[in-house]
Structure formats: structure tokens, C-alpha cells
Amino acid sequence: MTRRKIKQELISNESKRKVTFKKRKDGLLKKIDELTTLCGVMGCAIIYGTFNNRPEIWPSPPELTLVLDRFKESPEEEKDKYTVDQKTFLGRRISMLSNALEREIKKNRGLEVDLILNEYLTGKSMEDLTCSEDVKELDLLLEEKIKLITDKIVAIV
């Protein structure tokens, strides 16, 4: 057989999925490489493989790596003094931005957790429920919610 169109959803067959993953991952890396060289921009892509192992891919110019790496390190490491004035100015701006960033990231985490919980409650993520225990528990929760709503309806009508 030859190539067929595939549906945009998780490939159920695991070995197939693995093969597809490798191919498409490689293709993606190539694409990003082309984009950055053709258009002279910085860019990176990071893909985390299915499970257990942490890092996956790193398809971008090393300088980007370095910049972000520095970001992670403590700001104290700036010993050498070249243009001091400008440096301290820039340094302040950086720490300001870092702090703001960190705050936003934290906020994101909280929001994400809430969202996931709520998605469960609305049945959006039902695909992930496999054991009947989970489903039953959810059912109870939902019943509570339903009661809340019907009460509200009664109150209004």
C-alpha cells in the first residue's frame, strides 16, 4: 500500500506512532533549520518524547541556548566590568523582567491546574479516564453541580 491521508488524532498503534514520531520530528527539525537560515531569525523547537526521559530535541542555533542558559544562572556572576553604566542599567531591566516573567509563569501554572480540573468536570477530557473509580467520582461531582444548577433554575423561574 502507499501513503494515505491520516486523521488528526493520536495514532493508536504504538509502533506506528513511534515511527511517525521519528519521521515528523526529523522533518520538523529540518524545517526549523531552513526557516532560520533562509530568513535570518533565531528559533528553536523542543519536543519531549512520550514518557520517562526528559530532554528531547534541540534544533536551534547554539547562541540561543547560551542566552537562555545565562538567564537561568544567578545574576551575581557578572564580575567583569566593561561598560559599567550601561551594564548595570541593563542588568536592572533584566532582573525586573525576570521577576515579572516568573510571576506570570507561576500564575500560568495555577490557571492551568484549575483549567484541567474544570475540563474534567465538563467532560472535555474524558478520554483520559480509564478506571471506573475515576468515572464514578466524577459522576458524583457532576451530580452536585447539576443540583446547583437546577436549584438556580427553580429560583429564577
Add this chain to the structure above:
Amino acid sequence: MTRRKIKQELISNESKRKVTFKKRKDGLLKKIDELTTLCGVMGCAIIYGTFNNRPEIWPSPPELTLVLDRFKESPEEEKDKYTVDQKTFLGRRISMLSNALEREIKKNRGLEVDLILNEYLTGKSMEDLTCSEDVKELDLLLEEKIKLITDKIVAIV
């Protein structure tokens, strides 16, 4: 004329380069989206447009921390190479942080909207519903969700 093969190097014509950038950037986003859904993995791509404009891309669940951790592994010699020009280095760091910040803020907005929607669906924010029309609509939505869950239960039990 029709499509020609192009050399893998910076496109000299600026307007052409811009167009190509947009097309390929969009293509890349699509690809990463497909990869993550087809193979069930996490992934992200970040493209920094040319200096003047900030917009870049963030196609998927960003785990910035993980990304940053990854950068500890960058080779020493390249680090040294890069420290030469501190000013440029700091300047880039700033623009990158700004971009990251902007991204996170945008993401926050999106998450917040989703959360509110979901809270409506779960009945948490029912206080705000005043007209019976809204309630009825919500009721319908909920019934759909309930069916989804009961179906799931039937399938499992």
C-alpha cells in the same frame, strides 16, 4: 513562473524573505501541532522575528522551566565565545525576556477566558446568571456533558 528550488541561505531580497518567513512559520506551527497531537507528546517552538518586531511563536504548552533546565548542558567553549560581547549579550537577553513575558501574559489571558467558560459550565459562577435564557442554554450544555459521562460509564462498567 512557477516554483523553483531555492538555495539554503539567507534570502537577500527583503520582501521576499518576509513572505517566505510568514509562510514557513505558519507551516512550522502546523507541523508542530500535528506532531504533538498525532504522537501525544509535548512540544514547543519559538521563533523570534527580525529585530524590529517582537512577535514570535509559541505553538504548544510551554514548559519554560524545563526548557531552561535544558540549557545547563550547553558546551563551555561556546559560552566563552559568547561572553566576548557583553553588551550585545545583555541586549538580547532583554529582548528575549520581553518576548517571553509577553507570551506568558497572553497565555494568561487565554487561560483566564477558558477558566471562566469552564466555571460557567460547572455551575461555579452561577451567581452571575440573571436571565432564564442563559440558564436554559447552560442547562442544555450540561445535559450534553452528562450524557458524555454516562456513556463513558456504560462503556467502562
Add this chain to the structure above:
DNA sequence: ACTACTATGTATAACCC
């Protein structure tokens, strides 16, 4: 800048080792 088109280059699903 933005669609839309189209011819062509490129990526890749299914097979085969």
C-alpha cells in the same frame, strides 16, 4: 499587506528488509 492560485519541491504512510 493578504488572498488565491498553481506548478513543483518536499515530507511522509505504508511496505519491505
Add this chain to the structure above:
DNA sequence: TGGGTTATACATAGTAG
């Protein structure tokens, strides 16, 4: 598990409106 082949699906360079 990994690499190679092939036919097809998809991406996109060039162009026009």
C-alpha cells in the same frame, strides 16, 4: 529497531489581483 523505497499528500515559490 532501524534504514531504504515508493507513491501520494502536503508545503510553498512565484505570480496576480
